[in-house]
Amino acid sequence: MQRVTYVSAGLLALALLTACSAKEPAPEGIAMAGGARGPAVSFSPQDKTKDVPTDQPVVVSATSGKLRSVRVAGSKSAPLEGELSADGTRWRSLGTARPGTEYTVTAVSVDAAGKQTTTTSTFATVKGKETFDIETITPNKEYTGLTVGVGMPIMIAFDKPIKDRVSVERNLIVRSSKPVEGAWHWFDDQHVDFRPQKYWPAHTRVRVEARLAGVRGGPGMYGKRDVTLNFKIGRSQITKGSTDEHVLIVRRDGKKIRTMPMSAGKGGVWKYYTTSGIHLAMSREPVTVMTSPGIGPGQPGYYQLTVYNTVRISNSGEYVHSAPWSVGSQGSANVSHGCVNISPDNARWFIKNTLIGDPIIITGSPRKLEPTNGWGHWQENWKQWLKWSSLKAGPTIALS
Known part of the structure; x- marks a missing residue:
């Protein structure tokens, strides 16, 4: 999804660089194009402008003739990329300039007779006091691998609070090989996540482009760098379980491939309930030590298990884990401390055949999964999800 808002060039004062006769001196702010009459070229920002916002586009227009090339070179950064209109009369920069940088704009134009002229203009961007950066982005190779389940959200954590959410969000681009409707969602000033309206289509390739270098994140604060992430959506696997029926059913690409007796949270005085809702597989762990939450050794209800x-x-x-001690209850009763117990054989199969981001849907429990409990993103309906987006939802950009 991409939403890019540009300042209209018509709202900016344009410095016309054109030729004047010897009898008629050039007015202030107008430059001679090589000392002879040539195609008129205008620049925005105008020549020698200071404190230009980093997200203001550079626009070069040929008011007569055509542009042959435009280069915007920064004193402290790489040149700005841009694109020329089909008729060759207008060039507009793409991306964001760097703060505290002086740029030189060099335009090569040609008139109807084929005469080539080079004109230049300079401007300086606003100075920044501090930078912000992406602290973590998920999925990532180290944490999840690069092939994930159809429910996988894109999760970004920043190292500093973001005040200008619109500026940042419109520079977070999601491309996919199969189009999906999606939107970003701010959980707080340092966490913004993306999910589709519906699950990702199976076998979709996805690229996240966080074009944040120079982007305003708040007063005097600008993005430190750009970040790109590529990952793939695997087959569609959705697991559904009922605490009333005591069974997990795994469907892959719509076909049932495994049925597993289960035992869920027993409730009771300690309220050991398994939450109902759309969970996602968050990690696969060969060994986990589980300890009773908030209950210490020697206290009633304390436990510590290696699972x-x-x-x-x-x-x-x-x-969802191996529980050889409850096999007799699996399929008929809920006896766990809140986890989903399955047999050792089923647990070995499940961990091997589950991708991070696979939906695991549990029903029947009086305790509901909170949207902020792990990756409970799908607990919010689409209207609720959009409530915390700074921009409108839209389709992802095509990924070739």
């Missing part, structure tokens, strides 16, 4: 072949589904300690 094998676990798939985490929330931040509140819920897993």
